[in-house]
Amino acid sequence: MKLVIQSRSGREVVPGGVQVDDGATVRDLMQAFHKLRPKYYPSRQRFSLAPKAGEKRGVALVPGKKLSDFDLRDGSVLTFKDLGPQIGYQTVFFWEYFGPLLVYAAFYLFPEVFYPSFKSIPTKSPVQTLALAYWSFHYAKRVAETYLVHRFSHGTMPLFNLFKNCSYYWGFAAYVSYFVNHPLYTAPSVQRAQIALGLAVVCQLSNFWCHRILANLRPPGSTEYKIPRGFLFNYITCANYTMETWGWILFGVATQTLSAFLFILAGFTQMSLWALAKHRRLRKLFDGKDGRPKYPRRWVIFPPFI
Template sequence: MKLKVVSRSGKELVAGGVDVDASGTVEDLSKAIYRAKPKLYPSRQRLTLPAEAGSKKPRVLEAGKKLSDYDINANSQVAFKDLGPQIGYKTVFFWEYFGPVLVYALIYSLPQFVYPWHRVVPKNKVQDLALAYWSFHYTKRILETFLVHRFSHATMPIFNLVKNCSYYWGFAAYVAYFINHPLYTAPPIERAAPLFAFALLCQAANFWCHILLSRLRSPSGKGGYTIPRGFLFEYITCANYFCEILGWLAFTAGTQTVAAGLFIAAGSFQMALWAKAKHARLRKIFDGKNGQLKYPKRWIMFPPVF
């Protein structure tokens, strides 16, 4: 059948429509558009239908479903949005996490170039622990990206690579600059060491949270929403964020630096936005109506404050 595909402005994307089998899938439609417009590869496409009665948002055509699931026929009209150039999630995550490891290590290892106007002094144990923890954390994130996390989408806008790397690499340089400064005054190792040990426990808890979350998705990353259960998820919707923040708070106290405090403040603010949205989404989906489960009462991210 010939299916009409229009842009958000209402202009027909492919003159005369695209050919797709009536029993085909959403992927078949995406491929048909790609054949007609080679620039618009499938991951750049967002296909929608008009909003259903009582809803303001258009219905997004999900990969893996048949066109017939949406009652699409030759008289239907599908709206197209170009998401722009895309890049793989794993690629973005690798570079945004690899950068901080490299940047921090270079500032730690090459003080004669970073602080040329200061006399180079031997590193103290707190600076060594800070390097070890920082490197461990981001190495863990890289390994989780490839071995643990399952993504619902394969790609994201390529601009995210620049934005995310700017944030992570920039803060790595900022934090490392002050912790490794020749004039840095470290807290007593007797106070710092237990804090770093606690931070490592938080990283272990964060890792287990990620394992539990990965089990909620199929290997392809597809599937509907599921109520997270087990461990700290029985009490906190975004338990993984809670553990992450606790770890960095311990790092901040262990290094006693304002730079580390600002880093975790910025990260916590962003995580709070994500956590609030996820909590609201789960409560809306699992509202207890029409035989649906009711989302249990939980803290959003950081009890007893939030």
């Protein structure tokens, strides 16, 4: 069958359309389109059905499905959108997490480079060393999870996200480390730091277990949503974000720095937006109608407030 491919403005992208087999999948369509338009490799393509009356945009075609699943026939019209240059999720995650490992440690190990106005650098306090250990543990865990735990429903993201995400993580790593490792830093009690960071490690291990649960919800490449169950997910929709938040709150308590709490505030704000969106999506998908399960009553991210 031959499919008509148009831009969102209605311009025909491929004169004459794209020829595919009747039993072709969405991925087959992407490969065929790529041969005709080599610039647009499959991961930067998105095809959608024509929007229905009253809709602003049509249903997007899912790569894992057949074209027949969307009731496409010979002469059907699809809308094409160029998603722009893409980069793999694992690559982005690696650099956004590996960078803070190096950046934070650099301020600790080479203070003469970052604090040149000080002729002599005081000996590091145990709290500063504990803070480095926790920070390194957290981001080493993140890197390991990227390759050993996480399953991505999409293989790529826009290339711009690499620079945006790295700017956030690397920038905050420098900001926090600059003040925690400053020669004039006044450390709180070692005992408080040990207790706080010990609890923070427990939060990070809980966060890891939450990620394991999420990874096992669906097979690789699947976009099907399921209700997370088990451990803290029985009470909180985004329990992984909850544990992440508490881990960094405890880091702020241990280091007693404003920069650490600003880092927490920025991260929690973004995670809350993601969590609220996911909570709404799950409640809409699992509405208890037509045989679908009903999403249970849960906190979103931060009991007892959100």
